[in-house]
Amino acid sequence: NAGVTQTPKFQVLKTGQSMTLQCAQDMNHEYMSWYRQDPGMGLRLIHYSVGAGITDQGEVPNGYNVSRSTTEDFPLRLLSAAPSQTSVYFCASSYGQGAETQYFGPGTRLLVL
């Protein structure tokens, strides 16, 4: 049971480039979400999904796209990277939207030059 996995661990992008951050979970969780973590700001919700085929925006969705074609995978796409998107990105999952425990992946550190 690998839990929540994220790839890559670290990525450097140039402004304007696009990329996809991968997230997978093997716990059969219905709810998955993406957060970004910036110093002194806690975690901010980017997008979330309550099940395959269903996604919704969180607090800071601009510049990011998501899709959920399977229960296991929830990729996050940066359409045109900007320096303001330099951050650490965490994927999380739980049994349901109201579940009390969210399980986090190890994070992807992204640097946009």
Added chain:
Amino acid sequence: QQQVKQSPQSLIVQKGGISIINCAYENTAFDYFPWYQQFPGKGPALLIAIRPDVSEKKEGRFTISFNKSAKQFSLHIMDSQPGDSATYFCAPRPNSNYQLIWGAGTKLIIKP
């Protein structure tokens, strides 16, 4: 706008001492009050949580105290150890949409 204020930003405690981190909130419609622990290079992990119908919950050296009238809940770490050095987040959950509202975090350092 719901708001959560966590304090202090950073905390240094001697080994064996008591670490206390506070979280104040402005919206009363929360139904779950968790604390998450994050080690460097790792994702946050649920440490301990409390529901509003109890005032205190203890799990080993970790205790949550909840003061509903003051809209505050605190994390107490007794007999603090160097392995407790981490960043701690409060993240109360509104009962309206279940999206956790994260505090800014407290970086705790336990000095040996």
